[in-house]
Structure formats: C-alpha cells, structure tokens
Amino acid sequence: MPDEKPSNESWKHEPPYKIQPAGEFGHVYWRGRCQCGRVEYWLNMEKPLDAKFCHCRGCQVLHGAPFQWAAIFQKSAMTFRTSFDSLNFYNSAEKLRQHKPxxxxxxxxxxxxxxxxxxxxxxxxxxxxDFGHGAGQGKGHEREVRERRGLFAPSCHIFYSQRVIDIDDGKPKWSGMNDESERI
Ligand SMILES: [Zn+2]
Ligand SMILES: [Zn+2]
Known part of the structure; x- marks a missing residue:
C-alpha cells in the first residue's frame, strides 16, 4: 500500500523536500548550495516575497553572526536537489532536533x-x-553581482532593539516584529 504513509511524514513528499524533475519545476532563477556542496536547492521565483535582517538574540547565537538575513518564499518556489537525509532540523522553541516547523x-x-x-x-x-561571485572579474562584474543580490535586499530590520551594531541604511527599524512593535 504505497500511498499509506504516516501523516507526520507527509512533508517529505511536499515542497520544498519533494525532488521534482527539472521540467516540472519551471524556470530556475537561483541555485543555493551549502559550503560542502551536499545540499543544493533551486528557486523558481526571481524575487522573494520579502526579505529582512533579524537582530534577535536567538539568531545571533544560532548563526554565530551579528544578525541574520532571511528571504521569504512560498514553499512551492523552492525544491531541494538532494534528499532530506542530508538535512538537519532543529526546533529552537522546544529545543528539539526534529522536523517540527x-x-x-x-x-x-x-x-x-x-x-x-x-x-x-x-x-x-x-x-x-550563487549570485555569480567569482565567475568573472572587474568592476562591471561586481556591479552585476550587486544588482542580482539587490533583488534580495531587506525591506526592514526586525528586533533592532537587540542589535550589536548600528546600521545606517535608511530602512525601517522595528524593536521587535515588523508592524507589531515600536519603530526605532
Ligand atoms: Zn554542507
Ligand atoms: Zn531573529
């Protein structure tokens, strides 16, 4: 009975984990890859729905970075090229190592x-x-990479009250979540 899968495993067969043939997924605008190359994904949208810099303490600790850059996509816009076996999952609210969004x-x-x-x-x-880093040289190439990356430019900063560095970019700064907290 191949269709009777436990419902809590259904995510493995849905985007973005379901491995889709290239022709079905549509035009691939972007490819992402982890440092070792075992994980690769594709995106079929040119721009995210939104992008933000998050300055919360949780992101600082989990990313080992002063803030986190996140770009939001519908799950259907993404497909992994590699099995979910090559991924780790962590629910930070419950501190559980499992796939629990x-x-x-x-x-x-x-x-x-x-x-x-x-x-x-x-x-x-x-x-x-991969926005094209390292593929060419010179000022023209640098500008192209910057323009491509600019499609993912953050619209605002969230949890800015917890920042470790001031960022003078003229973008909205929210003390907590955007639209739900004080503007700084
Ligand atoms: Zn890796
Ligand atoms: Zn955060």
Whole structure:
C-alpha cells in the first residue's frame, strides 16, 4: 500500500523536500548550495516575497553572526536537489532536533544554515545563493553581482532593539516584529 504513509511524514513528499524533475519545476532563477556542496536547492521565483535582517538574540547565537538575513518564499518556489537525509532540523522553541516547523534547517554534514521553515513559507538565508561571485572579474562584474543580490535586499530590520551594531541604511527599524512593535 504505497500511498499509506504516516501523516507526520507527509512533508517529505511536499515542497520544498519533494525532488521534482527539472521540467516540472519551471524556470530556475537561483541555485543555493551549502559550503560542502551536499545540499543544493533551486528557486523558481526571481524575487522573494520579502526579505529582512533579524537582530534577535536567538539568531545571533544560532548563526554565530551579528544578525541574520532571511528571504521569504512560498514553499512551492523552492525544491531541494538532494534528499532530506542530508538535512538537519532543529526546533529552537522546544529545543528539539526534529522536523517540527517552525524549525531551522541546515546541512547535516557541514552545518551551513539553509533556512527557517514555517508552515507555508520558508525564510531562506541568501548567503548560500550563487549570485555569480567569482565567475568573472572587474568592476562591471561586481556591479552585476550587486544588482542580482539587490533583488534580495531587506525591506526592514526586525528586533533592532537587540542589535550589536548600528546600521545606517535608511530602512525601517522595528524593536521587535515588523508592524507589531515600536519603530526605532
Ligand atoms: Zn554542507
Ligand atoms: Zn531573529
């Protein structure tokens, strides 16, 4: 009875974990890859729904970074090219190592952070995306990379009250979640 799968395993057969043939997925605008290369994903949308910098303490500790850059996509816009076996899952609210959204997803081998998975969307970390770095040289090439990366530019900063560094970019700064907290 191949169709009778436990319902708590159904996520393995849905986007973004369901491995889709290239022709079915549509145009691939971007490819993302972890540091060791065992995890790769594709995106069929040119731009995220939104992107943010998060300065919360949780992101600082989990990412070992002053803040986190997240780009939001519908799950259907993403497909992994590698099995879910190559991924680690971590639910930070319950401190559980299991696939229980919202959870963090990373490479099981090199531990590069890949994304935060929500119910309908993913908040992926665009550092993994190949915007053309290193493919050419010179000022023109640098500008092209910057323009491509600019499609993922954050619209605002959240949890800015917990920041470790001031960022003078003229973008909205929220003390907590955007639209639900004080503007700083
Ligand atoms: Zn890896
Ligand atoms: Zn955060």
């Amino acid at each position: 919202p959870c963090k997803v990373s490479c099981a081998h090199c531990h590069s952070p890949i994304m935060d998975e929500g119910r309908n969307t993913v908040l992926l970390f665009p550092e993994a995306i």
